Each structure stands twice: as C-alpha cells, then as structure tokens.
Amino acid sequence: MKKLTLIFGVMALIALPALAADGIVGKNGETAPLSDIPAQPSDGSRDYTVFYNTGGALDTPATTAGSDTGWAAYFMATWVNDTGEDILLVEFGWPCNGEGGQKHWYYWLSETLPGSVATAHASGMYTIADPVYSSPPTVYSYVDVEAANLVVPAGARIYWGYELPTPGLGGQITANGVVTWGWYEGAWDPDDAWGRTMLLQLKGRSLIISTENSTLGQVKNLFR
Numbered sequence: 001m002k003k004l005t006l007i008f009g010v011m012a013l014i015a016l017p018a019l020a021a022d023g024i025v026g027k028n029g030e031t032a033p034l035s036d037i038p039a040q041p042s043d044g045s046r047d048y049t050v051f052y053n054t055g056g057a058l059d060t061p062a063t064t065a066g067s068d069t070g071w072a073a074y075f076m077a078t079w080v081n082d083t084g085e086d087i088l089l090v091e092f093g094w095p096c097n098g099e100g101g102q103k104h105w106y107y108w109l110s111e112t113l114p115g116s117v118a119t120a121h122a123s124g125m126y127t128i129a130d131p132v133y134s135s136p137p138t139v140y141s142y143v144d145v146e147a148a149n150l151v152v153p154a155g156a157r158i159y160w161g162y163e164l165p166t167p168g169l170g171g172q173i174t175a176n177g178v179v180t181w182g183w184y185e186g187a188w189d190p191d192d193a194w195g196r197t198m199l200l201q202l203k204g205r206s207l208i209i210s211t212e213n214s215t216l217g218q219v220k221n222l223f224r
Contacts, residue, residue, distance in 0.1 A: 062171025071168030072182025076161030095171030
C-alpha cells in the first residue's frame with residue numbers, strides 16, 4: 001500500500017509544471033517568486049492583499065456629512081495600483097445610510113477624470129446597510145464586486161464611486177490631502193476645495209495564487 005501511495009505521489013508531481021528554484025514558472029515563462037506570493041488566511045477568508053480607504057485607515061469613521069442641498073448625489077475616489085501586480089477588486093465600501101434599499105456603484109479604469117456615471121466601465125447595485133438616517137453615518141455599506149472581474153493592471157489608475165441614499169449625506173472627514181469628488185451641477189467637483197474628503201474604501205487581491213495552502217488542482221490551473 002505504501003508503494004502505491006508513493007507511485008501516485010510521484011505521478012502527481014510529474015503532472016505539475018516545473019518549479020523554479022526561486023518560484024513558480026507560469027505558462028509564458030514568467031516566474032512568481034515564492035516570497036512574493038501571499039499565504040491564504042488560515043480561517044478560509046479571502047486573501048486580501050490590497051486595502052485602501054481615502055481616510056487612511058480601514059473603515060475610517062465619518063466625522064461629518066454634507067447636506068441634501070449643498071453636496072452631491074454621487075461620490076467618487078481614485079486609486080493607483082502601485083503594487084507591481086495585477087489586482088482583482090473584491091469589495092467596495094463607504095459609510096452611508098437612508099431609505100431606498102439599494103443604490104448603484106460605479107467603476108472606471110481611466111488615467112483621467114471620467115465623465116458622468118453613465119460613462120462607467122462597470123456598475124451594479126449595493127444594499128444600504130443602515131436604513132435609519134443619522135448624520136454623520138456610522139455604518140459602512142459593503143458590496144461584493146468579485147464577480148464583476150474588475151482587474152486593475154499594475155500601474156493603472158481607477159476611479160470608483162456610489163450613488164448616495166440621500167444626496168449629500170455620505171460619510172466625510174476634514175480634508176486630509178486625498179482628493180475625492182462629488183457630482184454636482186453636471187461635473188465632478190473636488191471636495192478638498194470645500195475642506196472635505198469623502199470616505200470610500202476598496203479591497204483586492206493579487207492574481208498570483210498562494211502555493212502554501214493551494215490544492216494540486218489550483219496550482220495546475222495557474223499554468224493552463
């Protein structure tokens with residue numbers, strides 16, 4: 001029995017693509033250094049490798065909000081992928097509240113400030129986590145965007161944003177040097193001019209899979 005197990009083990013190794021001394025070699029000859037491949041979390045949750053919030057820290061709490069007459073109906077932020085790897089976006093988030101059940105999120109892969117939400121390269125719906133109005137909003141609404149396959153190439157810039165449940169009443173902080181925008185009177189108006197930064201958040205993961213806890217099938221799929 002032990003001999004049979006050994007034989008099957010050897011056959012499985014033969015079926016694998018070559019492992020370079022310093023990493024895994026892909027189908028195009030590229031090598032992914034083992035030291036650069038993030039390990040899968042032990043709790044089985046998603047292997048996020050990118051966390052970004054315009055407020056600085058993940059889930060930065062809002063300290064203020066606009067008004068329904070003095071601020072925009074859509075908020076937007078930007079992020080540059082400086083990780084050196086292609087990143088798949090998996091989650092957006094922002095603090096907001098109000099009735100309406102669901103509203104829209106938007107995404108652009110663009111080096112320049114985009115046009116209206118009608119020009120978005122991708123969009124979908126998110127569920128408002130807190131239907132009870134309060135100012136500032138204290139609860140983040142999160143949206144799973146992994147199925148949208150929003151891949152941000154290394155070095156590329158994206159813009160992403162959302163439709164507010166109540167115009168103007170999304171989470172904000174005092175301007176911190178990060179520029180965000182609100183769609184106001186037919187254009188994207190920069191919020192720093194008004195002493196504010198809108199809170200928008202994203203999470204993503206590298207497209208290089210982990211070999212530390214991968215199954216044989218996962219490693220094989222990397223080379224197809």
